[in-house]
């Protein structure tokens with residue numbers, strides 16, 4: 001196991017790299033935002049297309065990932081900030097930039113985060129159930145499991161994990177936590193497995209805890225709220241006319257939001273009627289990309305002037 005915060009050598013392989021380069025079609029001198037820079041895998045390749053006067057702004061909520069990105073993006077054309085992509089207007093205002101030419105989001109979490117036992121993202125590790133991308137603020141997954149009522153917990157697991165057994169899982173969690181708090185990934189896996197065994201065997205290739213872990217991660221990080229706000233307001237406002245956006249999602253809740261946003265023909269020329277998925281060769285090399293869906297669109301007309309940015313509750317955590 002690697003210590004949290006230790007940059008180490010990245011284990012994450014950028015997914016759909018060829019397709020990202022093709023759909024973004026970056027040209028020299030442009031301004032590119034990588035809103036989920038992670039270990040910098042995509043950005044590093046995009047930089048090669050930016051020429052000497054281009055700029056790349058890389059954002060990530062996770063300081064550990066930014067430390068990794070800084071190893072491969074040590075370049076005067078790059079600016080890295082710890083922030084959510086949903087803080088884009090604040091970040092651009094601070095940098096004195098009105099609008100950008102290209103935006104990439106590669107959502108979800110990186111293999112580096114999944115492998116780090118101290119983060120609690122994986123049901124295969126035994127570490128504490130934290131699951132925050134930004135470890136400096138907000139409630140952890142263990143906090144939610146300790147404090148939410150049975151109905152809230154069941155709703156959360158159903159809504160964000162699309163888990164049909166959400167009620168029996170929530171009941172089992174609430175029963176168990178009266179005698180012993182659910183603090184670690186192993187505690188949660190045990191509770192979910194117990195709930196499923198009560199309800200009879202399941203026919204599924206996925207680990208029975210997959211959906212519950214996904215639901216908690218989405219809730220802890222307010223992932224859908226960030227994406228919704230970004231798609232509805234910030235992306236259309238801050239992308240130049242003819243600017244391109246490429247978004248990679250890993251589950252249907254996110255993909256639906258992106259698909260619906262790009263359907264707005266007033267704003268977007270959709271470049272991907274169907275989502276692009278990884279070729280079989282990539283799927284063999286990198287199993288993580290099997291669920292990846294890429295959608296791309298071009299901003300059709302000149303955006304209206306940016307609105308004042310004080311109307312969104314998500315503020316930068318590290319204005320740096």
Ligand SMILES: C[S@@+](CC[C@H](N)C(=O)[O-])C[C@H]1O[C@@H](n2cnc3c(N)ncnc32)[C@H](O)[C@@H]1O
Pocket residue numbers: 012013014015035036037038039040041042043059060061062065083084085086106107108109110133226
């Ligand atoms: C799949 S990884 C990105 C990998 C990256 N494209 C690469 O090639 O190395 C997703 C990253 O997004 C970050 N992330 C998740 N939600 C975010 C948000 N709202 N704003 C900024 N970063 C976010 C995670 O911390 C993680 O590092």
